[in-house]
Amino acid sequence: MSIFKWLLQALTPASRLVYLLSLPCILLSMPSFGSGIRGTITDENGKPLAFASIFVKRAGTGTTANEIGYYEVTLDSGRYEIIYQFLGYQTEVRNIEVLHDFVQVNVTLKPQATVLPTVVVQDGNEDPAYTIMRKAIAKAKYHTQQLDSYTARVYIKGAGKLKDYPWLAKRALQKEGIEKNRVYISESVSDVKYTRPNKFEEKVISIRSDGKDNNTSPNQYIFGSFYEPEIQGTISPLSPKAFSYYKFEYLGTFQDRNYEVSKIKVTPRLKGDNVVDGVINLVEDWWSIHSIDIHTSKMGIQVYIKAIYAPIEDKAWLPVSHQFKIEGKAFGFEAEYKYLATVSDYKIKLNPKLYVDNEKMEVIDEKVQKEEARKIVAQSKAAASKKGKQPQQDNAKLLQERLESGKEITRKELKTMMKEYEKQELKQQKEPEVISDNTFKIDSGAYKKDSTYWSSVRPVPLTTEEIKGYQKSDSMAAVARKQEEGDTLKSSKHKGFQPWDILIGDSYKVSRHSNFKIHFPMPGFNTVEGWNLVYKVSFGTILQDTNKTRLTITPAFRYAFSRKVASGNTRLVLRNSKYRLELEGGRYVKQYNADEPILPIVNSLTTLLLEKNLMKLYERRYIDLLYRRKLSQFVSVSGTLSWSKRHELQNTSNYKWVDRKSIEGYTENRPVNAELADTGFPDHEAFIGSVRVTARPWLKYNIRNGHKHEIPNSSPTFTLDYRKGFNSILQSDVDFDQIELGIKHEFNIGVRGHVDVALRAGGFLNNNKMYFMDYKHFLGNLTPFATSDPVGSFRLLDYYNYSTDDRYFAGNVHYHFRRFLVTSFPLARMAGISENVFVNYLATPMSKNYTEVGYSIDGILRFLRLEAIAAFQDGKYLNYGFRIGISTALSVNFSDN
Numbered sequence: 001m002s003i004f005k006w007l008l009q010a011l012t013p014a015s016r017l018v019y020l021l022s023l024p025c026i027l028l029s030m031p032s033f034g035s036g037i038r039g040t041i042t043d044e045n046g047k048p049l050a051f052a053s054i055f056v057k058r059a060g061t062g063t064t065a066n067e068i069g070y071y072e073v074t075l076d077s078g079r080y081e082i083i084y085q086f087l088g089y090q091t092e093v094r095n096i097e098v099l100h101d102f103v104q105v106n107v108t109l110k111p112q113a114t115v116l117p118t119v120v121v122q123d124g125n126e127d128p129a130y131t132i133m134r135k136a137i138a139k140a141k142y143h144t145q146q147l148d149s150y151t152a153r154v155y156i157k158g159a160g161k162l163k164d165y166p167w168l169a170k171r172a173l174q175k176e177g178i179e180k181n182r183v184y185i186s187e188s189v190s191d192v193k194y195t196r197p198n199k200f201e202e203k204v205i206s207i208r209s210d211g212k213d214n215n216t217s218p219n220q221y222i223f224g225s226f227y228e229p230e231i232q233g234t235i236s237p238l239s240p241k242a243f244s245y246y247k248f249e250y251l252g253t254f255q256d257r258n259y260e261v262s263k264i265k266v267t268p269r270l271k272g273d274n275v276v277d278g279v280i281n282l283v284e285d286w287w288s289i290h291s292i293d294i295h296t297s298k299m300g301i302q303v304y305i306k307a308i309y310a311p312i313e314d315k316a317w318l319p320v321s322h323q324f325k326i327e328g329k330a331f332g333f334e335a336e337y338k339y340l341a342t343v344s345d346y347k348i349k350l351n352p353k354l355y356v357d358n359e360k361m362e363v364i365d366e367k368v369q370k371e372e373a374r375k376i377v378a379q380s381k382a383a384a385s386k387k388g389k390q391p392q393q394d395n396a397k398l399l400q401e402r403l404e405s406g407k408e409i410t411r412k413e414l415k416t417m418m419k420e421y422e423k424q425e426l427k428q429q430k431e432p433e434v435i436s437d438n439t440f441k442i443d444s445g446a447y448k449k450d451s452t453y454w455s456s457v458r459p460v461p462l463t464t465e466e467i468k469g470y471q472k473s474d475s476m477a478a479v480a481r482k483q484e485e486g487d488t489l490k491s492s493k494h495k496g497f498q499p500w501d502i503l504i505g506d507s508y509k510v511s512r513h514s515n516f517k518i519h520f521p522m523p524g525f526n527t528v529e530g531w532n533l534v535y536k537v538s539f540g541t542i543l544q545d546t547n548k549t550r551l552t553i554t555p556a557f558r559y560a561f562s563r564k565v566a567s568g569n570t571r572l573v574l575r576n577s578k579y580r581l582e583l584e585g586g587r588y589v590k591q592y593n594a595d596e597p598i599l600p601i602v603n604s605l606t607t608l609l610l611e612k613n614l615m616k617l618y619e620r621r622y623i624d625l626l627y628r629r630k631l632s633q634f635v636s637v638s639g640t641l642s643w644s645k646r647h648e649l650q651n652t653s654n655y656k657w658v659d660r661k662s663i664e665g666y667t668e669n670r671p672v673n674a675e676l677a678d679t680g681f682p683d684h685e686a687f688i689g690s691v692r693v694t695a696r697p698w699l700k701y702n703i704r705n706g707h708k709h710e711i712p713n714s715s716p717t718f719t720l721d722y723r724k725g726f727n728s729i730l731q732s733d734v735d736f737d738q739i740e741l742g743i744k745h746e747f748n749i750g751v752r753g754h755v756d757v758a759l760r761a762g763g764f765l766n767n768n769k770m771y772f773m774d775y776k777h778f779l780g781n782l783t784p785f786a787t788s789d790p791v792g793s794f795r796l797l798d799y800y801n802y803s804t805d806d807r808y809f810a811g812n813v814h815y816h817f818r819r820f821l822v823t824s825f826p827l828a829r830m831a832g833i834s835e836n837v838f839v840n841y842l843a844t845p846m847s848k849n850y851t852e853v854g855y856s857i858d859g860i861l862r863f864l865r866l867e868a869i870a871a872f873q874d875g876k877y878l879n880y881g882f883r884i885g886i887s888t889a890l891s892v893n894f895s896d897n
Contacts, residue, residue, distance in 0.1 A: 034456070035098050038072040039105040041065050041084060049109060051340060052086040053308040053321040060312060061344035062320045063155075063459035070461050072102070083257075085308050087293050088112050091256045114252035114263060126368075129248035129264045133237070135363040136287040138411030140227040140238040141418040142354065143288060145425075146316055149195045150348040154202075154222065155459050156341045158186045159466055166332030183465045185209070188446075189457055192223065196351060197425060201439040206449045206457070222322055222341050226280075226289060234274050234296050237266045238289075240415075245275055253284070259311075260284040266294065270819050272829030273297050287363060288317035300832050300862060301328040312346045319343055342459050354421075364410045373410045380413065433633075435711060437703040514541035525604040527613040527666045529589070530562025530653035549576040558588065562653040567619075578630055585623040589649070592616050592671055592679075593777035597799060602783050608657040613666045614782055614799065618681075618773065620644040633708070634697050634715075640690045643730055646771070647683050671772060671800035674846035679772040679800070686771070687732035690723040716745035721762070725774060735768040736805070738776065744792070749815075756791040756814040763807035775803040778810055778842060786867060786885035790814060794840050795852055795869040796881050804844040814838040816888075822857060832859040836888075848873040856885075863887050 041052040048069025055062035056073060058080055065071040073082075075098045082105070084092040089109040096103055161183050186209035193201040200223055224231040229239040237246055249265040262282050268275040278294030291308045304325040309317040320343050327336035366373030426432045497508065505520040519536040526532070538554040555570045569586025591598065603615040622644035630636045651669050671679045700714035719742040725734030740762030748754045762776065779788045780797035791814045820835040822828050840852040854869035865885040871878040 034074050035077060035100055035102060036073045036075040037080075037082065037096055037098065037103045037105045038070075039107065040069045041071060041086070041107045041109065042069055043089070044108060044110060049086045049089070051306075051321070051323050052084060052109070055083040055085070055310045055320050057081040057083060057310075060346040061153075062310070063342050063344065064321045064323075064340060066460045067463050072461055073459070074456070083310070084109060085256075085291075087291055087306060087308070090254075093257060112254050114254045116250075116252045127248065127250050129250035129262075130243075131365045131368050132250065132262050132264060132282060132284075132287075133242065133248050134365050134367065134411055136282050137238050137240060137242060138363055138414045139287040141422065142414065143227045143316075144225060145196065145354055145418070145421065146351055147194070147196060148349045148351045149193065150312075150318070150346060151191070151193045152343050152347070153345045154190045154192055154341060154343050155457075156186075156188050156190075156222070156339060157460060158337065158339045159183055160326075160335065160337035162333070162335045164329075164332070164334040183468070185462075185466050187454065187458070194223075197422075197429070198435060199437040199439075202441070204440075204442045204446050206453065207442070207446045208449065208454055222319075222343075226292065233298075234276060237264075237276065237280050237294075245269060251279070256290065259286075259290070261290045270829065271826040272818065272823075273299065273832065283317060285362065286317065289319075290317065297830065300830075301326060312348055315350060316348060318346060318348075340460060344459070362408045363414060364408050366410050366412060372408065376408050376410055377413070431701075433698075433700050434708075435700050435702055439705055441705075510539075511541075513545075514539070516540075522600070524600045525608055525653075525655070526600075526615055526617065527607065527651040527653055528563070528617045528649045528669050529560030529565075530655060532558060532560045534558050543574075544576075547576045547578070549574065556586075556588075560589075560652075562655075580626070580628040582624070582626040587619070587621045589617045589619050590773075592618065592773045592800060593779075593803075594773070595777070595779060597779045597781065597788055597793070598783070599787050602785055602787060606783050607666075608655075611656055611658065611660045611663045611666065612782070613651070613669075616669055616671045616800070617649055619647045619649055621647075633701070634695060634699055636694045638692045638694075641687075642689070643685070643687045643732075645683065645685050646681070646773070648681055671803075672798075673772065673775075673803055674801050675804055675806070675844075676772060676775075681771045684733040684771065685731045686734045686774070687726045687730045688723065688734065688774070689726065690721065692722075693720045694718070713746040716743055718743050725770065727769065734770060734774060735766065736770045736774060737765040738762065739765060740776075746791075753815060753817045756812075756816070758792040758812040759810075761809045764805050767805040770805055772800075772803070775805050776808055777803045781883070784882070784884060786865070786883040790836075790838070790865075790885065790888055794842065795854060795867060795883050796871045796879060797840075797842065797850065797852070802842060802844045802847040802850065804846070806845050809841075809843040811841045812838065816858075832862050834858045849875070850878075851875075859887050 041049045041054075043049055048067075049065065050067045050069060052065045052069065052071070053062065054064065054071050054073060056075065058078075059075065061073075063071060063073050077098055077100060079095065079097045082094045082096050084094070084107045086109055088111065090112050092107055092109055094105060094107070096105060161181050162179075163181065165180065187207070188204055188209075189206045190202050190204045192203075195201075202223070226236045227238055229236060229241065235241065235245045237248075239245070245268060247267045247269060249267070251263040251265050253260055253262050255261070260283070262284055264280050264282060266276060266278055266280055268277055271277070274296070276294040276296045278292065280292050280294070281290040282288065283290045289307075289309050291306075293306050295302065295304050297303065304323075306323040307319050308321045310320045312318050322339070322341040322343075324339035324341075325336065326338075328334070364372050364376060498506070501518055503521070505518045507515060507517045510516050517538045517540075519538065522534045524532050524534070534556060535558075536554060536556045538552060540550060540552040543549045543551055550573075552573045552575075553570065554573075555568065557566070557568045559566050567587040567589070569584060569588045571582065571584040574581040590596075598615045600615070603613075606612045606614055622642065624644075625641045626638065627640075628636065628638035649669055651666060654666055673679055695718045696715040697718075698715035700711040701708040702711060703709070719740075721738075721740040721742070723736075723738040723740075725736040726732050727735035740760060742758070742760040744756075744758045746754060746756045764776075777800065778797060779793035780799040780801075781788065781793065781795055782798065786793070786795060791812050793812070815837050817823060817835045817837070819829070820837075822833055823835050834857075836854075836856045836858055838852075838854045838856070840854075842850040849872075851872045852869050853872070854867050856865055856867040858865045860866060863886060865887050867883040867885065868880070869883065870880045
């Protein structure tokens with residue numbers, strides 16, 4: 001999804017004049033029945049406090065004011081304690097009696113009075129924020145396990161606009177109905193349920209949208225937890241690793257009702273993506289989050305988050321309101337988006353094994369309170385020795401007894417006990433490898449609610465701009481319906497097959513489960529075929545709804561103009577979540593390296609412009625069969641059988657765009673190899689089979705609506721390959737056996753960066769009869785472009801010079817820095833720039849310890865990578881080069897033909 005679409009909606013802050021002009025529209029949008037409270041929230045100067053939080057204590061519900069400070073809460077008759085909050089202002093508590101109508105309650109909040117109490121510093125001049133944060137971090141795991149479950153209702157409103165875009169995009173955006181500075185709105189109401197330790201259910205009961213929300217819901221932040229080490233890939237200030245990522249500063253303490261709240265400034269040690277800056281407020285003694293006001297960035301997109309928490313039933317602090325502001329600017333596009341979320345109607349169930357009255361637990365920081373910590377540890381050891389050694393299975397009971405035994409516990413004790421408790425909980429889970437289990441459902445009537453319904457359930461009244469946005473989207477929807485119904489307004493967009501689709505391609509819906517596609521014809525050039533044209537069509541259909549078994553048939557036609565030869569193949573793919581079956585056959589050209597390291601389009605450019613015909617091809621008539629199946633969630637196996645009749649090809653064209661006098665001409669279509677003097681071959685037949693076992697023993701999953709989704713890099717990937725050339729079967733002329741073991745993994749090293757490693761080692765147990773395409777080849781590169789996997793490929797290696805039929809080892813190590821040279825400058829990190837150092841190594845009988853050492857700047861303009869590489873053999877300098885590639889942060893699929 002484009003980052004620009006991700007930012008398409010926004011809302012501009014309104015002034016007091018807008019508030020006065022908006023009041024009639026707000027009054028019109030109000031229901032004329034019901035009871036509750038309504039009013040405005042302002043500061044001492046009468047300025048509206050946008051999105052101030054209103055929490056009804058007895059009802060466990062709440063809302064927020066809108067952008068002009070207006071709020072409304074529907075309540076049954078009764079007496080309520082209403083809590084008004086706004087970050088940076090004193091909390092106001094009102095006792096209101098509601099009868100049979102709405103009560104007007106206007107509230108003025110005063111600036112928060114923050115005091116700096118006298119703090120005793122025992123060791124050095126450490127800021128007292130570190131003691132506070134150590135205690136809060138020690139108790140973070142306790143907060144994640146404190147509740148067995150909870151239910152709540154969540155209202156989310158998103159509004160935004162595209163503020164600017166390049167004139168070249170104007171026509172395309174207008175076709176999509178996107179206008180500059182037009183407000184786009186979406187609203188939803190959901191019932192949510194959380195069940196410890198990782199199950200989350202969301203049922204959307206109503207949705208109203210103009211269709212431009214583009215799946216930008218901030219639910220992963222709203223339903224995530226800053227008590228976890230990471231939230232949405234961002235390191236939490238309450239992570240056990242937080243001190244490596246952040247500096248903390250104590251800003252003082254303020255009083256909120258009966259609670260003392262410490263105000264802590266959070267500053268990243270290294271500014272950039274996936275860290276936060278701002279303020280986190282922590283409730284003293286509870287060491288719970290009171291509120292946050294932070295900022296983070298993702299791929300250059302700025303995200304501002306404000307959240308207010310409330311003590312639900314005076315037992316657990318949970319979030320009751322969120323504000324999100326998302327803005328970004330790139331390539332001439334500028335957009336901003338705002339979300340507002342309120343969480344109400346909390347019903348909580350405490351974990352009886354962990355919950356204790358907060359007053360019974362005082363967390364001691366042994367780094368500062370050394371004497372107190374020593375006494376507590378001695379007392380706990382003495383108590384444990386009296387009771388005798390506790391069996392491992394009683395750790396949970398021991399933890400509960402320890403928490404209830406007195407008012408003090410050291411943070412290390414708490415951390416150790418929580419870790420043991422989580423281990424036991426994990427052992428009891430049916431699927432301990434599941435990190436999260438989320439269910440998302442939309443009620444069948446969610447889209448059918450009318451304006452009267454929304455007026456009655458909407459906790460945050462709409463502003464004038466939002467009302468106008470809905471009116472415009474409703475009118476556009478009416479026009480669209482008339483067009484669909486065949487009214488006088490006709491759509492200019494064609495439907496069905498058009499003659500020019502043969503030249504440019506298109507997709508067609510054949511039936512509910514089937515589609516047909518004409519692929520864009522791909523022209524190319526190589527010295528063997530001259531100009532060539534590849535033309536494909538494909539047909540896909542779902543055979544079984546139950547397991548989503550899909551059949552795809554793709555015939556391809558290829559014509560070589562210089563050879564004057566037509567060829568083609570057909571691929572049949574049958575797949576579902578458990579297995580994949582592929583059958584392919586025909587007459588087609590193929591690179592000697594079956595992994596096809598050279599993209600046809602890149603080869604065309606290097607041949608025509610640089611006079612380098614790097615791609616070496618042979619022709620085969622063949623039938624290939626592949627079967628891949630998951631044996632378990634951690635192990636999969638695949639097997640292939642291939643019969644082919646192979647034919648050597650020669651150059652037939654010397655056409656070029658640029659004639660380089662320094663180059664004698666195109667090289668012949670025979671790879672050059674250090675082990676094999678002549679790589680040519682006679683026509684022959686080959687029958688080859690292979691088996692691969694892939695294991696990821698520590699793989700973790702997220703579950704979404706009952707479907708498991710793998711968590712990338714949660715386990716190393718181990719592979720074992722065996723390949724055999726069968727002799728005298730189906731007239732096969734090959735006889736060899738090859739085995740290979742590989743491992744690939746990505747992992748973090750401290751806070752400075754992460755490492756990607758790929759290692760492969762193997763050899764031929766038997767090489768009695770082989771042809772050059774049967775050798776072990778490696779992913780080399782002699783073009784200016786790096787198009788292969790950055791981890792697992794070489795940058796300056798000849799494609800075939802060190803291919804071997806003997807033993808070999810290849811290793812690639814790729815280190816990604818958070819800060820190195822260019823990234824020492826904060827502006828570079830904020831622009832998405834990162835740096836990498838990599839080493840590639842190859843050992844074969846003739847490679848002479850071939851080694852590449854490289855440095856790359858990644859994320860240039862957010863999508864480019866520039867590399868500088870030097871190559872060595874036996875420690876001696878060989879050559880150097882530069883390569884341009886796609887940023888490693890992006891996933892790019894290249895067409896092979």
